Amino acid sequence: MTTQSLPRRGLMNKAWWIENKSLVALLVLIGVVSALNPNFFSIDNLLNILRQTSVNAIMAVGMTLVILTAGIDLSVGSVLALCGALAATMVA
CATH class of the missing domain: 1.20.5 (Single alpha-helices involved in coiled-coils or other helix-helix interfaces)
Known part of the structure; x- marks a missing residue:
């Protein structure tokens, strides 16, 4: 054995x-x-980290949904640039 x-x-x-x-x-x-x-x-630091990563997190969720539906979307960067330009225009 x-x-x-x-x-x-x-x-x-x-x-x-x-x-x-x-x-x-x-x-x-x-x-x-x-x-x-x-x-x-601290709460302030954790909120700061969440604010800094929120744009990337929202885009990652969107890309995840696109990938899960077997689609390919290469326009994410251009959509982010357009949203940034629109936000800057609205603030100004």
């Missing part, structure tokens, strides 16, 4: 670390920055 070791699961598995190295790097970066700056997890 031979003894076989069970495959490792979870965080002890080397393949898990290789597959998720971007996530691990992001978590390490968040940990370092939050240790250096006590205001990193």
